[in-house]
Amino acid sequence: MNWTMIAIGLTLLGIALIWYTKYRSLKTTENNEGDDEAELMSIFNKTIELVNTEKYYLNKSVKLSDLAKELSYNERLVSRAINKYGSGNFNKFINSFRIEHSKELLTGGKFDHYTIEAIAEECGFSNKVSFYNAFKSETGMSPTQFRAVKQL
Template identity: 35%
Template sequence: MGNIFHKLRKEEKEECLAAIEFFTNSKKLFLNKDLCLAQLSEETGITVHKISYLINAEFGLNFNDYINLKRIQYLIENLNEPMLKDLSIEKISSACGFGSRTSCFRAFRKHKGTSLSNFLNRISKI
């Protein structure tokens, strides 16, 4: 069975990707630990299959990796903000949308090539 989405016009791809990015980032949907493709589809009005295809084709990621990267980016950008600064790693993980400390650690190592603990230790010395 061929993929029906590979024939999308460039403009349509760009519009859909912009909507995916807009809703994911502006509404901080990634902070919801239970976020799934169906919810993003509901927010954007784009079908689940089209979202999945576009994230995979354009970013080379599956949906979970895409969302976890958003969470990691948020964690890194907000680490020194009062809302995260004095929290335990467990609470930081939760505040950034991860379901558990373990899932945060796993995603961080996968996408950043180092453990969250090592990363936190390095930046605390700066």
């Protein structure tokens, strides 16, 4: 056997090893991403369930850290799950629950005598401006307009 054949064989073996290593790491990354997706979806579903059942959105000072602690996950994972599957960041996520609750109060009849500011407070908003901005962003109309349209 000559040295040329050995060199060619070793080169081919090196190329095969490089290709195998690269392919294997890609395959591992794909599997981890799939596992990660499933975990994030599970965390998101648990977050929705907790926020709904415990009515976390009514707490004006609710923080991501509170929610993560209650769920027994770290903040980073809960935040990633909300950002990926929710309606934006943590604040938008919580505000979406508050807006849904405010729609019920604005149209339920029982709270017709409440001012918009009182409804905002009942729903967990810390002030009227943040309520108006979040409501308009989510529904396309102000709370006053929404109440008027729904009472027709």
